[in-house]
Amino acid sequence: MKIVRFFRTLLGLILLAGFVYLSYHSYQASPKLLEPANWTRRGEVQETAAPQQPEPAVTPEPQAEATPEPSAEPTPTPEPTVDPDSPAGRAAALGLPAPPDIDINSWEFVLANEYNPIGEDYAPQGPSVLEGQPLDERIIEPMRAMVADTRAQNLSVFLSSGYRSYSDQLANFNRKVAQYPPDGKDSAGRWIVLPPGTSEHQTGLACDITDVYYELKDRSLAETAMYKYMSQHCQDFGFIVRYPADKEEVTGVMYEPWHFRYVGEEVAKYIMENGICLEEFVSLYREIGTAEHPLEP
Numbered sequence: 001m002k003i004v005r006f007f008r009t010l011l012g013l014i015l016l017a018g019f020v021y022l023s024y025h026s027y028q029a030s031p032k033l034l035e036p037a038n039w040t041r042r043g044e045v046q047e048t049a050a051p052q053q054p055e056p057a058v059t060p061e062p063q064a065e066a067t068p069e070p071s072a073e074p075t076p077t078p079e080p081t082v083d084p085d086s087p088a089g090r091a092a093a094l095g096l097p098a099p100p101d102i103d104i105n106s107w108e109f110v111l112a113n114e115y116n117p118i119g120e121d122y123a124p125q126g127p128s129v130l131e132g133q134p135l136d137e138r139i140i141e142p143m144r145a146m147v148a149d150t151r152a153q154n155l156s157v158f159l160s161s162g163y164r165s166y167s168d169q170l171a172n173f174n175r176k177v178a179q180y181p182p183d184g185k186d187s188a189g190r191w192i193v194l195p196p197g198t199s200e201h202q203t204g205l206a207c208d209i210t211d212v213y214y215e216l217k218d219r220s221l222a223e224t225a226m227y228k229y230m231s232q233h234c235q236d237f238g239f240i241v242r243y244p245a246d247k248e249e250v251t252g253v254m255y256e257p258w259h260f261r262y263v264g265e266e267v268a269k270y271i272m273e274n275g276i277c278l279e280e281f282v283s284l285y286r287e288i289g290t291a292e293h294p295l296e297p
C-alpha cells in the first residue's frame with residue numbers, strides 16, 4: 001500500500017510539474033500567438049471597411065474639383081473683353097477698329113452743329129490769314145502744306161471761305177430769314193445759313209476750298225480733279241471732308257465737297273479710312289447733342 005501511495009504521489013508531482021511547465025510556456029507564448037491573430041483580424045476588418053470609406057471620400061473630391069473649375073472659367077473671359085463704355089468698346093460695337101487714344105476736349109475736336117452750339121464767345125486762336133482767309137493760327141501750316149501738295153499735281157486751288165465770326169454769321173442768318181420767311185429754311189426744312197453759334201466756320205478750323213476755275217459750291221464740284229485728289233490726300237495733312245454725301249442725316253448738313261476741316265493727322269486718317277463723320281467720331285468718346293437732346297453752348 002505504501003508503494004502504491006508513493007507512485008500515486010510521484011505521478012501527482014510529475015503531473016503538477018508538467019502542468020506548471022506547460023502553463024508557464026503557454027503564458028509566455030500567448031502574447032506572440034494572440035497578437036498576429038488580432039492584427040490579421042483588424043486588417044481584415046479594415047480592408048473590408050477601407051473600400052467603403054474611400055468611396056464617399058472619392059465622390060466629394062470631384063465635387064470639390066468641379067467647384068473651382070467654373071470659378072476659373074469667368075476669370076479668363078473678362079481679360080480679352082473690352083469695356084463696352086470705353087471708346088474702343090463703342091467702336092467695336094459698330095465694327096470699327098480701336099480709335100486713337102486722345103483727349104476729346106482738345107481744340108482740334110471741337111464739334112459745332114445745330115445741336116452742339118459753341119456759343120457767342122468761342123473764337124479761334126489768332127486768327128492768322130492765309131491767302132486772304134482768316135484761320136486758327138494752329139492750322140495755317142497744315143493748310144499751307146495741303147494746298148502746296150495739291151498744286152504740285154498741277155491742280156488749281158482756291159481758298160474760298162475760312163473763319164466767320166459769330167456776328168458775321170448772325171448777319172448772314174438774319175438776311176436769309178428775311179429772304180426765306182419765316183425761319184430761313186429751304187423746302188426740305190434745312191437751314192440755308194446755319195444759326196449763329198452752330199457754324200463750324202466760327203471755329204476757324206475749317207475752310208471752303210474750290211477750284212480757281214470752278215468756284216460753284218454745289219455737289220458738281222466733286223467731279224473736279226482738284227476735289228478728287230484732295231479728298232484722297234487731305235487726311236495726310238490732318239484734314240477731313242466734313243460733310244460727306246452718305247452722312248447728311250448724321251451731320252444735318254448736305255454734301256459739301258468744298259468744306260475741309262482740321263482734326264489732326266491721326267484722327268483724320270481714322271475718320272477718312274473708316275468712312276465716318278465727325279459726329280460719329282466724337283460720339284465714341286462722349287455724349288453729343290442730338291435733335292432729341294440738344295446741348296447748351
Ligand SMILES: [Zn+2]
Nearest residue numbers: 201207208259
Ligand atoms: Zn463751309
